[in-house]
Amino acid sequence: MSVSSERPVAPDLSVRRPAPRAVRDYSVLAKIVRESGLLRRRYAYYWTRLVAAVLAFGLVWAGVVLVGESWWQLALAAALAVVLAQLAFLGHDSSHRQVFRSRAWNDWTGRVLANGFVGLSHAWWTAKHDAHHAAPNQESRDPDISPGVIAFTPAVLASRQGWRGWFARRQGWFFFPLLTLEGLNLHVASVRRALGRGPVVHRGVEIPVLLCRLVLNVVVLVVLLPPAMAGAFLAVQLGLFGILLGGAFAPNHKGMPIVPADGEVDFLRRQVLMSRNIRGNVVVDFVMGGLNRQVEHHLFPSMPRPNLRRVQPLVREYCAQLDVTYTEVGFFTSYRIVVGYLNDVEHRARDPFGCPLAAQLGR
Known part of the structure; x- marks a missing residue:
């Protein structure tokens, strides 16, 4: 797994039916997070x-x-x-x-x-x-x-x-x-x-x-x-x-991979590969309302906002084990990516990507 700091590595979304192993990947992570207590109310x-x-x-x-x-x-x-x-x-x-x-x-x-x-x-x-x-x-x-x-x-x-x-x-x-x-x-x-x-x-x-x-x-x-x-x-x-x-x-999704209307991707990869985190500090957290940790929010939408920061290292490490690209960029870089994508949608959304999701789902 690589932590992307620039353009996202998009999946091969031609896969139509996720393999059982891939479907179970989220269940394993969810169990770890439940046992960590990070889903408790704040x-x-x-x-x-x-x-x-x-x-x-x-x-x-x-x-x-x-x-x-x-x-x-x-x-x-x-x-x-x-x-x-x-x-x-x-x-x-x-x-x-x-x-x-x-x-x-x-x-x-x-x-x-x-x-x-x-x-x-x-x-x-x-x-x-x-x-x-x-x-x-x-x-x-x-x-x-x-x-x-x-x-x-x-x-x-x-x-x-x-x-x-x-x-x-x-x-x-x-x-x-x-x-x-x-x-x-x-x-x-x-x-x-x-x-x-x-x-x-x-x-x-x-x-x-x-x-x-x-x-x-x-x-x-x-x-x-x-x-x-x-x-x-x-x-x-x-x-x-x-x-x-x-x-x-x-900045959380614009410029990330577009999934075809008939594409099927397992839940974990759907949420991680299509989302982008924004690095920052307490000011960025305040301005973005905690949505700068979009990967974690999409994986666990009911998790209290302050716990997203605490679960982030766990999610990043788990993605590394699965070799699933986890994208995180700086605050200003995220907007540069969005503007660049919107100015060249025709090519940016059709670029060849290197993430072998088909192989991952087939394991």
Whole structure:
């Protein structure tokens, strides 16, 4: 096994049916991790962060009222974006059952944080994110690489003609500017899902709470601030929120191998080979909400966030024993890889790779 620090070594995904030995590989690792105690809840950690985040949310809005008509409000808008991102990360952890033993406690915590504080549909986010975890980077199954403004696969790129084709072949350079619109996009998608015809768990709670949160956010600003200042506040808050949230999720899989729609890979290799870890420190952990340890998170999605750091050496060593490539790069390198991939999807997603997964699965 090699720990990749640059471009990922992708598998031969022509294998259609994983061998029993490969399927058992994850079971062995899971047993080791269960016995290590790293799946136990971390209540002190999460209660501290939940209380701190909610207090910070209240303090920022108290500051908005006290500061009044001043362009210092833009600093508060930036602070609010940071707080909302942290609340979103906590909602993400709750949705994965990382916080409490009780499923109901996790679900309602995630629902309150998402709809009431962040302004995102918990039902929409959970369905979308669960589909991603089930099949990361798999065409037609992972919603995070489905056709949209960005073309993530050669097939989608080939369908873009005219100005859309021109944009798609240079989309990497627009990656960060587009992230400033991600916050608005998340709110719009949430409202569409909540008001749509599809199934929504606890729709009677989600719709009024979500709409009240979004409407009150605008109404309070319009009442307290002049129109131009209120608009600037919203622009800064939404723009930075989009950068923080989108920037935390994008480096974890973009530029990693794409799995064909009919490809079958065993669970351990599916999660490890399609994910990328980001090296860093406490600042990176904070900014990325713990998602910088994406390999471990995908292998054990219900593991409390602070335990991901502790299980990382164990996972790395186990991958070495199986000769499964474990990818980890620096913070800035990860974005360089993402931008480079997006600018050359046609070739980057079709490069010949050297990981003999077929041979591994056949052992």
